[in-house]
Amino acid sequence: MATVSCSWLTLPSKMRTLSLTTSASPAASTSFSFSRSISHNVFSEGCLLLSTLQSRSIRHSVVCEAAPKRKADSAAKRARQAEKRRVYNKARKSEVRTRMKKVLEELDVLKKKASAQPEEILPIEKLIGEAFSVIDKAVKVGTLHRNTGARRKSRLSRCKKAVEIHHGWYVPAPAVSA
Incomplete structure (x- = not known):
């Protein structure tokens, strides 16, 4: 020194x-x-x-x-790491929202279509599968909480089911009381 x-x-x-x-x-x-x-x-x-x-x-x-000279400040390092994670998580959340939006828009179009055929739901099911995959990855790496991921997947499934019920392609079973 x-x-x-x-x-x-x-x-x-x-x-x-x-x-x-x-x-x-x-x-x-x-x-x-x-x-x-x-x-x-x-x-x-x-x-x-x-x-x-x-x-x-x-x-x-x-x-x-x-x-x-002071050694590298641990708070400064934490700030750099937090910024990296923030950018990474922001991109992943944006991808989840984009995939969900695409599925919901396609379901709206199909629901408004008067003469829709049951085969028209197949491409939407593929989009739903991709959205589920992105949501599961976001939950796996910790970007989304597992309950948030489950809620979003449930929302997509309920919207798909509502379209199928609307067109008569699916008839829910009557609830059986015990």
Whole structure:
């Protein structure tokens, strides 16, 4: 770790540069332009902070502090990971909504069609299967809660059943009371 051999310096108002050397290697000396507060990376191991203190007199004092670089902050890493997951989950949820929307639109078209045939439900069943697959994958990786996935699959099945009942292709069995 490099240390700075610098103490309180009194700078006249006309002096605008400051030269510092490290105890690690004299070749690592650096000049700075002086202003109110300077923070500059000087050493490979850390950062040098220069700040001015104004006393009651006209003179300005300079405080030099050298601190080692902090290790990668775990909170920053968590934020990066959370952003990656957010983008990934957003894409997966969008795909689920798109697949559901396609199925529901096709079912609406089929329900409004007066002379629909039972064979016309087969392509929609294929779309429903693809939607179920996407929903199951989203639940598997944790993007959707399992109850949410089950509710969405149930909604698609109920809509399909409603279309089949509407056209008379399916007659529900009467409820048997026990």
